[in-house]
Amino acid sequence: xxxxxxxxxxxxxxxxxxxxTTPITFVKDILFPFIRExxxxxxxxxxEEDECKQDVHLLKKxxxxxxxQNKAGPVHAVDQTVHTDEEKAIREVVDSVVWxxxxxxxxxxxxxxxxxxxxxxxTAGKIKGEVYQDVAPAVRRWRHRGLxxxxxxxxxxxxxxxxxxxxxxxxxxDLFDGHxxxxxxxxxxxxxxxxxxxxxxxxxxxxxxxxxITREAxxxxxxxxxxxxxxRPGNMELTEEERKHYTIVxxxxxxxxxxxx
Ligand SMILES: [Mg+2]
Numbered sequence: 001x002x003x004x005x006x007x008x009x010x011x012x013x014x015x016x017x018x019x020x021t022t023p024i025t026f027v028k029d030i031l032f033p034f035i036r037e038x039x040x041x042x043x044x045x046x047x048e049e050d051e052c053k054q055d056v057h058l059l060k061k062x063x064x065x066x067x068x069q070n071k072a073g074p075v076h077a078v079d080q081t082v083h084t085d086e087e088k089a090i091r092e093v094v095d096s097v098v099w100x101x102x103x104x105x106x107x108x109x110x111x112x113x114x115x116x117x118x119x120x121x122x123t124a125g126k127i128k129g130e131v132y133q134d135v136a137p138a139v140r141r142w143r144h145r146g147l148x149x150x151x152x153x154x155x156x157x158x159x160x161x162x163x164x165x166x167x168x169x170x171x172x173x174d175l176f177d178g179h180x181x182x183x184x185x186x187x188x189x190x191x192x193x194x195x196x197x198x199x200x201x202x203x204x205x206x207x208x209x210x211x212x213i214t215r216e217a218x219x220x221x222x223x224x225x226x227x228x229x230x231x232r233p234g235n236m237e238l239t240e241e242e243r244k245h246y247t248i249v250x251x252x253x254x255x256x257x258x259x260x261x
Contacts, residue, residue: 003256004247007226010257011206013142014196014220016187017153017160019212020230026130027155032101034121035114039097042117043090055116056093058109063096074099115158122166129163131172132232138252139175145257152180152196152209154187187216193223210249214242228255 018027046052066073074095082088100110121127139149153160157179164172184199185192197204204224211217212235217227228247229238238248249255 001251001254004228004249004254006208006255006257007205008258009206010208010226011147011202012200012208013139013147013149014152014193014207014209014225015149016209016211016213016216016230017151017155017163019232019235020210021132021135021151022130022163023132023232024212024234030127030130031118034127035117036098036101038117038121040090040094042120043093047086047090051116055109055113056089058112059093059096062100062107062109111156115156118159118162122162125166127166129165129167129172131164131167131169132251134251134253136169136172136175138255142257143175147257148177148200149175150178150180150196150200151176152184152187152192154182157181157183187211187213188219190219190222193220193225197223197225208255210252212236214238214246217246 015021018024043052043056063073074092082091097110097113100107118127122129142149151160151164155163160179160181161173164175178200180196180199184195193207193209194204197207200207205226207220207225209217209220209225209227210230211220211227212230212232214229217229220227228249229242231238231248231250238246
C-alpha cells in the first residue's frame with residue numbers, strides 16, 4: 001500500500017459514507033431490505049402513535065400528489081385476508097411504500113418513515129452500522145493533528161448519525177465535526193462543494209474529499225477541492241482513464257499528512 005501525501009494546506013477532510021467509510025452492501029443488502037421486511041410489523045406496532053400517524057399522513061399526501069400528476073401508483077387489489085379497516089389501511093401504506101422503493105423514489109415522506117424505522121432498529125440493536133476498520137484510527141490521527149472531519153452523504157443527516165452512533169465499533173459520532181446531506185445540494189453538483197466550504201468557513205482547496213464515485217470526485221475537483229477516490233471491495237470498477245487521473249486509495253491509512261499540518 002503506497003503512501004499518498006495529503007496537500008500541505010489541508011485543514012478539513014470531507015468523507016462520503018457508502019463505498020468510502022462503509023461497505024456498499026451494508027446499505028444495499030441490510031438497510032433497505034430491513035424496511036421491506038419489517039414495514040408491516042412496524043406500522044402495526046406504532047399505528048396509534050403520533051409520529052407514525054404523521055408519517056402515514058405525509059405518505060398519503062404524497063400519494064394524492066402523485067395521482068394529481070398522473071404518476072402511476074400501486075394498484076390496490078381486494079385483499080381477502082384483510083379483516084379490519086386498520087389492517088386494510090396498513091396494507092395500503094405498505095403497498096405504497098414498496099411501490100415507491102421499487103421506483104427508487106426519494107420523496108421526503110418515504111425518507112421520513114425509513115428514518116424512523118431505522119432509528120427504532122438501531123436503538124433496539126437490530127442493526128449496527130458497518131464502518132471499515134481503518135476509518136476510526138485514521139480520523140483520530142487527523143483530528144489529533146488539528147484537522148476537522150466532516151461527512152457528506154446522500155443519506156439524511158439523521159440516518160448518518162444513527163449509522164455512526166450505533167456502529168459495530170461502538171459510538172463513533174465524536175469522530176466528526178459535522179454532517180452534510182443533499183440539503184446542501186447534489187453530490188454531483190460542484191456548487192454543493194462550494195457551499196460546504198463556505199459553511200465550514202474555509203477555502204475549497206483546504207478540503208480533501210474522499211469518495212468512491214468519480215462523478216462526485218469530478219464535481220469536488222471542479223470546485224477546487226483536493227480529492228482521492230476510495231477503492232473498496234464491491235465498489236464500482238474504475239476505468240483506465242479514471243485510474244490515471246485520480247489519486248486512488250484502498251485504505252485511509254495510506255493518507256499521509258505532511259510535517260507542516
Ligand atoms: Mg459513495
